[in-house]
Structures are given as C-alpha cells and as structure tokens.
Amino acid sequence: MTAERPLSLACRGVGKIWSPGLPSETRALADLSLNVGHREIVAILGPSGCGKTTLLRLAAGLEQPSDGSVLAAGQPVAGPSPTRTMVFQVPCLYPWQTVWENVSFGLALQGVSRQDRHDSARGMLAKFGLAPVMGQLPHTLSLGMQQRAAIARALLMQPALLILDEPFAALDVLMRQRMLRYLLETVRETNGAVLLATHDIDEALALADRILVMTARPGRIRTELRIDEERPRDLNAPALLAARRHLTGVIGDEADRAFLEQEA
Amino acid sequence: MPRDMKAPIHDINPVASIGPNCSNGPKARASKARWRAFGVRLCWSLLSVGLFALIWEAAWLAGLADPRLLPPPHVFLADFGAQARHFNTSDRWLITSGEVAARPAALAVLSTVTATATRVLAGLALAAIAALTMGLAARYWPLFGKLTLPTVTFLAPVSAVTWLPVAIFIFGVGSMPAIFMVFIALFFLMLLATVSQIDAVEAPYLEVARMMGASRRQIFLQVVLPAILPGLFVILRLNLFAAWMVALFVEATGVSRGLGQVVMLVRNGFNPRLVFFTIVLLGVIGYLFDLGFRLIERRALYWLPGGGGGQYLDR
Ligand SMILES: Nc1ncnc2c1ncn2[C@@H]1O[C@H](COP(=O)(O)OP(=O)(O)OP(=O)(O)O)[C@@H](O)[C@H]1O
Ligand SMILES: [Mg+2]
Numbered sequence: 001m002t003a004e005r006p007l008s009l010a011c012r013g014v015g016k017i018w019s020p021g022l023p024s025e026t027r028a029l030a031d032l033s034l035n036v037g038h039r040e041i042v043a044i045l046g047p048s049g050c051g052k053t054t055l056l057r058l059a060a061g062l063e064q065p066s067d068g069s070v071l072a073a074g075q076p077v078a079g080p081s082p083t084r085t086m087v088f089q090v091p092c093l094y095p096w097q098t099v100w101e102n103v104s105f106g107l108a109l110q111g112v113s114r115q116d117r118h119d120s121a122r123g124m125l126a127k128f129g130l131a132p133v134m135g136q137l138p139h140t141l142s143l144g145m146q147q148r149a150a151i152a153r154a155l156l157m158q159p160a161l162l163i164l165d166e167p168f169a170a171l172d173v174l175m176r177q178r179m180l181r182y183l184l185e186t187v188r189e190t191n192g193a194v195l196l197a198t199h200d201i202d203e204a205l206a207l208a209d210r211i212l213v214m215t216a217r218p219g220r221i222r223t224e225l226r227i228d229e230e231r232p233r234d235l236n237a238p239a240l241l242a243a244r245r246h247l248t249g250v251i252g253d254e255a256d257r258a259f260l261e262q263e264a
Numbered sequence: 265m266p267r268d269m270k271a272p273i274h275d276i277n278p279v280a281s282i283g284p285n286c287s288n289g290p291k292a293r294a295s296k297a298r299w300r301a302f303g304v305r306l307c308w309s310l311l312s313v314g315l316f317a318l319i320w321e322a323a324w325l326a327g328l329a330d331p332r333l334l335p336p337p338h339v340f341l342a343d344f345g346a347q348a349r350h351f352n353t354s355d356r357w358l359i360t361s362g363e364v365a366a367r368p369a370a371l372a373v374l375s376t377v378t379a380t381a382t383r384v385l386a387g388l389a390l391a392a393i394a395a396l397t398m399g400l401a402a403r404y405w406p407l408f409g410k411l412t413l414p415t416v417t418f419l420a421p422v423s424a425v426t427w428l429p430v431a432i433f434i435f436g437v438g439s440m441p442a443i444f445m446v447f448i449a450l451f452f453l454m455l456l457a458t459v460s461q462i463d464a465v466e467a468p469y470l471e472v473a474r475m476m477g478a479s480r481r482q483i484f485l486q487v488v489l490p491a492i493l494p495g496l497f498v499i500l501r502l503n504l505f506a507a508w509m510v511a512l513f514v515e516a517t518g519v520s521r522g523l524g525q526v527v528m529l530v531r532n533g534f535n536p537r538l539v540f541f542t543i544v545l546l547g548v549i550g551y552l553f554d555l556g557f558r559l560i561e562r563r564a565l566y567w568l569p570g571g572g573g574g575q576y577l578d579r
Contacts (some may be wrong), residue, residue: 062471082477092468096490096567106476109486139569157476 005038006074008161008193009059009084015067015218016054028054030218031068036161041187041194043204045247046214047255052197053089055219056163059195060086073160082106085154086163091146091170093138093153100125100134103153124152127182144170148179155183158190165197180207184231201247205240206233213250216258223250309551333536337544340537345369347541350529351376377549380522383439384511384553387446392500395451399458404484413459416452424449424510432519442514442522449510450503457499461492494568497561504553 016029028051036042046052057063058070061080070077072084080086085106093102101108103125104117112120125134128148138146147170154162168176184207187194198204204211205227213223225243227233233240317337323329324336331339340347348369402409427448431441465488473487515524516531523546530539 060475062474080471080475082475085475088468090468092466092472094469094472094487094490095569105473109473109476109478109482137567153472153476 007035009036010071013068014065017066027218032220036193036195041209043208043211044197045204047258050214050216051219053165056165056197060084060163082157083159084161085157085159087150087154087167089165091150098135099149106157124156128152155186159192162192162194201244216254335537340540343537347538348372350526376523380511383442384507387443388507391447391450395454395458399455403462416455420452420456437519439520442511442520445510445514446507449506461495465491494565501557
C-alpha cells in the first residue's frame with residue numbers, strides 16, 4: 001500500500017438494511033469499515049449469510065448503503081463502473097453470445113472493432129485455458145468453465161478494483177490453484193486491487209495481503225490478519241499454519257453464533 | 265445483436281460435442297443431422313395422418329361410414345375439381361374478369377389461400393414489430409409507458425371481433441380491414457407480453473451490462489432485446505391460430521374475399537365433400553405455417569440450448 005495513492009476502496013461505517021419497513025427487514029451489515037489499498041489483495045472470510053455478497057455489491061455500486069459511505073479512489077460510489085468489475089457467485093454469461101463475445105462485451109460497448117475484440121478475448125481466454133472453446137456458446141461449457149470466462153470478462157476491463165464473490169467454488173482444487181496464479185499475474189500486470197469473498201481459508205491464505213473475518217449477521221469486521229509471506233506461498237509454512245489455526249477458530253466461533261441466531 | 269457475419273474470424277459453433285480440432289466440417293454435419301431429424305419428423309406426421317385416413321377408409325369399406333355424410337379421403341380429394349369451384353371467390357376479387365371460369369381449379373385454390381395467408385402474415389408481422397418497438401419504448405421512456413400502457417391494458421381484453429366496424433369505417437373493403445383486424449387481435453396482447461418479458465429479464469444480465477459500462481440504450485438493444493426474443497416467439501406462435509381465426513372471420517363477413525368465404529359456404533351449405541376438403545386444406549396450411557415459424561425461430565434463436573423451435577416438446 002503506497003500512502004500517496006488513494007485507497008482503491010474505503011468503507012466508512014457502512015450499514016445495509018434489506019427491505020426496510022417490511023416484515024422481512026434484514027440488517028445485513030452494521031457499522032462496517034474497511035480499506036483496500038492500491039494494488040492490495042484483500043480476502044473476506046465469514047460464515048454463510050453474514051453479508052459478504054451484500055458488501056461486495058455495495059463496493060461494485062450495484063447497491064447503495066443505508067448508512068455510512070463507500071468510496072472508490074476517493075470518490076463516493078454512485079453506481080457500477082468498468083473500473084470496478086464484479087464476478088458473481090453464479091456465472092452470468094449471455095446465452096446469445098459466444099464465449100469470446102461475452103468476454104469482450106465491455107470492449108464492444110466501447111466500439112472496439114470485432115477483430116481487436118477477438119484478439120484481446122483470445123489472449124485473456126488462453127490464460128484461463130478456454131481458448132479452444134472461445135467460439136462456443138456458454139451453455140456448452142461446464143459451470144467451472146463458465147465461471148472462468150466470467151473472471152476473464154471482468155479482468156479484460158483492467159479494473160482498478162476486481163471484486164470476486166466466491167469465484168472458485170465450482171472449480172476443483174488443482175484448477176483453483178492455477179486460476180489463482182493466473183489471477184495474481186494478471187492483476188499484477190494491470191496494477192489492480194482485489195476484493196475477494198470466500199469460504200475457503202486456504203484460498204484466502206494463498207492469495208491475500210490481508211484477510212478480514214466478518215462477524216455473523218449483521219456483518220462487521222471482527223478480525224484482521226496481515227499475511228506478509230512471498231507468493232507463491234507454501235501453505236504448510238509455520239506462519240501460515242498458525243494463521244490458519246487462528247482463522248479457523250474465529251470463523252468457527254462466528255458460524256456457531258450465526259447458527260444459534262437462526263435457531264433462536 | 266450486432267453480429268457481423270462477414271468478419272473473417274471464429275464462427276459460432278452451436279454444437280456442444282464438437283471440439284475445435286474437428287476437421288471435416290462440423291457445421292455441415294450439424295445441418296445434415298438437422299435435415300435428417302426433420303425428415304424423420306415428417307415421416308411420423310405423414311404416418312400419423314395416413315393411419316387416421318386408413319381407419320376412415322376402412323370404416324367406409326365396412327359400411328360403417330355413410331359416404332354422403334362422411335365421405336372418405338379418396339372421395340372428397342378425388343372431387344377436387346368440383347370443390348375448387350367454390351374457391352373462385354378471391355379470383356373474382358383479384359381479377360374481376362370473364363376469364364375466371366377458365367382458370368384451373370388448383371390456381372383458384374392457391375390464389376384464395378394466398379390472399380388469406382398474406383393478410384395473416386402482414387397482420388402478424390405488423391403487430392409483432394409494433395408491439396416490440398412500443399414495448400421497448402414504454403420501458404425506455406417511463407413517461408411514454410405511463411401514458412400508454414393503462415389504455416392498452418384496458419383495450420387488450422376487448423374481443424377483436426368488436427373492432428370490425430371500426431376496420432370498415434377506416435379501411436372500407438378489401439385486404440386492409442382484414443390485416444387491421446389481425447393486427448388488433450394480436451397487438452395489445454403482444455405489447456403487454458413484451459412489457460412483462462422486459463420486466464422479467466434477469467437482474468444479473470442488466471447488472472453485468474452496467475458494470476461493463478453500457479449506456480441505457482446499449483442495455484436495451486444489446487441485452488434486453490435478445491433476452492426477451494424467445495418469449496416473444498412463443499407468444500407469436502401461440503397467437504398464430506387467433507390470427508387465422510380473425511382473418512377468416514373478416515372474410516366470412518364479406519369485407520374481403522378469401523378462404524373465409526369458403527368457410528362460410530361450408531358452414532351454411534350442406535356439402536360434406538367441401539367440408540372435409542376445407543378441413544384438410546386448413547390443416548395443411550396450419551402445418552406449413554408452423555413449420556415456417558420454426559425455421560425462422562431456429563435462425564433467430566440459434567443460441568437457445570437445443571437449437572430453439574420448441575424441440576424439447578416435440579420428441
Ligand atoms: N436482495 C436481497 N433482499 C433481501 N435480503 C437480502 C438480499 N440479499 C441478501 N439479503 C439478506 O442479507 C443477508 C446477507 O446475505 P449475503 O448474500 O450478503 O450473505 P453471504 O455472506 O454472501 O452468504 P453466502 O456465503 O451464503 O453467499 C442474508 O440474511 C440475506 O437473506
Ligand atoms: Mg454470497
């Protein structure tokens with residue numbers, strides 16, 4: 001994190017209430033503050049339903065906070081923008097476009113020529129092992145392949161902040177490691193920051209500069225852990241084993257609380 | 265979908281199982297397979313109809329079906345020349361000269377059918393285009409939607425038949441009132457359907473577009489439009505039948521000449537051969553319309569899993 005650069009993302013006392021005033025009113029986030037620095041990779045861990053997706057949607061500008069403020073590069077987030085692209089938990093490709101057309105959709109909107117779009121999409125898709133299927137329609141791809149294409153689409157915009165909502169859930173372990181590696185490479189090339197929500201402690205340990213653990217609903221940040229190891233990381237290094245033990249304890253605690261709350 | 269087909273790059277390959285290294289023309293093979301599937305389906309159709317005709321003929325042979333009341337297919341089809349006389353209506357309207365009587369029977373049938381089918385198609389096409397355009401406009405400019413949609417909702421349930429006098433006031437006689445009536449029968453319903461389809465477009469589709477920096481206009485043309493097309497095709501196909509009924513109704517009233525007049529003859533006269541001849545004719549036309557529709561749909565919705573055209577329900 002360089003001090004002169006504005007923060008890629010800053011949440012200040014953010015609260016989010018879903019369906020306010022209705023019987024189904026839900027306090028998803030309360031008084032949550034966090035920073036994502038320039039080029040920083042931040043992972044968010046937390047039990048299911050704690051508000052991770054809600055937080056990411058606020059960061060992407062797809063929702064507005066009920067309280068507090070969300071700033072990107074020093075400016076309040078008023079709406080979605082290609083500088084903050086989000087990959088959803090479930091891949092969302094347009095079924096009427098081929099894989100490469102999907103991936104280069106953002107360029108098409110900017111009026112980039114078809115040949116140039118095709119070339120950039122091919123470059124990005126090749127990194128994710130999808131070059132052979134780039135001319136196919138999305139429904140002919142497996143879920144994991146579709147999710148990789150969705151990540152490629154988000155990266156092609158060279159966002160200042162890449163927002164990932166459990167993007168690797170549909171991938172097997174080996175594929176997941178590869179994707180993480182390519183993701184890191186590409187993000188480094190484009191000088192982007194990453195905000196990643198995940199259930200998977202190892203994923204967070206392998207990728208993140210900083211790991212934030214959220215509390216059960218209403219979510220706020222409970223613990224923050226800085227990981228300074230060089231990448232690629234050996235997850236069995238003593239420091240990381242200790243970190244994993246610590247995180248497992250905290251998350252288990254929050255998961256129990258979330259569960260008890262649901263029962264009450 | 266601004267798809268420039270001439271661009272010299274990667275083709276779409278709608279067939280799942282075929283990899284990139286497949287050498288001998290996956291496209292050609294796919295189209296061959298599709299033609300075979302079409303041939304098989306046609307065979308089943310013919311077999312089905314043939315079986316039905318066979319039972320009828322058998323009943324006639326066994327003396328169970330009185331040929332004066334229930335003439336079997338070979339009887340009423342053999343009487344083609346005599347029955348085709350009744351189809352001269354649209355010929356008279358089209359040509360209005362003495363040579364009508366000299367026209368071959370097949371031509372009389374064909375020109376009558378064409379006259380009606382053209383009206384149906386024109387009405388359908390106009391209604392579909394107008395409903396799509398206006399539906400998109402109603403959601404693109406909310407003020408326009410608020411001003412128009414309540415009236416449309418109010419008019420949609422009114423039976424199209426009620427509009428006949430209006431059609432005559434405005435267009436007099438000829439093809440126009442029939443086209444207008446087909447249009448009216450479909451337009452309001454299709455407009456409401458378009459709007460509800462737009463409202464049902466999945467939120468993530470729109471969110472992805474917004475994140476990629478799409479303008480409102482781009483969202484409507486490049487995301488909403490392709491997303492609602494499959495639903496609109498279904499509605500169009502379901503309303504094909506209604507469009508035919510309305511066209512036949514208008515013609516039966518004598519406002520425009522065509523197949524509807526033959527149907528009226530069928531209804532008013534007692535001519536079993538003409539009745540069954542007309543039923544067969546309407547059946548064939550309906551089949552051809554449906555077929556044409558599927559072909560268009562398959563072209564427009566090439567991207568649907570299964571190739572579009574309601575294949576799933578067919579098999
Ligand atoms: N659009 C919405 N409308 C109403 N309530 C919502 C909406 N989205 C989320 N919620 C509620 O907000 C809370 C947090 O949901 P969120 O999806 O952010 O959790 P999550 O941490 O992403 O969970 P998971 O790990 O299972 O994806 C939940 O109680 C959920 O019911
Ligand atoms: Mg979630």
